[in-house]
Amino acid sequence: MRRMAFRRPVFHPGLNFTVRLGEEWADLKVGEIIELDGPCWCLGMVTQVLKCRLMDIPNFVLEREHDPDGRTYSGLLNVLKETYPELQEKEAGEIDYEIVTCVGFWVAVALGHEDLVLEKEKGQ
Known part of the structure; x- marks a missing residue:
């Protein structure tokens, strides 16, 4: 099982995306389970893998x-x-053309540790 490190391990309940520079994560398969490096035990099930130029990242990736x-x-x-x-x-214009891999994943957190990594939804 591959382990994905995070500079800031804060996640939405459910579906999340992470954007990684380059193609290191482009070979992930939908349905693959990855370990999410955080303050407690977390797993992610890969739901989408999208390789594109940075400037072409769709809004649905940014939203999640x-x-x-x-x-x-x-x-x-x-x-x-x-x-x-x-x-x-x-330079700014160069960065827009960098290849990135957008990884969508569904988060599963060890019971009792949800508050360590899951972001509170508005109104909660």
């Missing part, structure tokens, strides 16, 4: 981005620059 700071295009650019230092040296 696990990191609240990355739920807009400009916010995601900032998160990616913090996560991948090699992007800091590139």
Whole structure:
């Protein structure tokens, strides 16, 4: 089982997306189970894998981005620059053409530890 690290392990209950620079995660298969690196034991079941240019990321990916700071295009650019230092040296126009892999996954958390990683939905 592959283990996916997160700079900020905060997740929506249910469906989440993460955007990864490059193609390292592009070989994941829908239905594959991955271990999510966080403050408690979490698993994710892969629901979608999309490889595209950064500027072509669909809105539905941004809306379910696990990191609240990355739920807009400009916010995601900032998160990616913090996560991948090699992007800091590139000009804005260059970064738009970087290949990324968007991984959709459904989160399962060890019982009793949900508050450690699951983001509260509005109104709760």
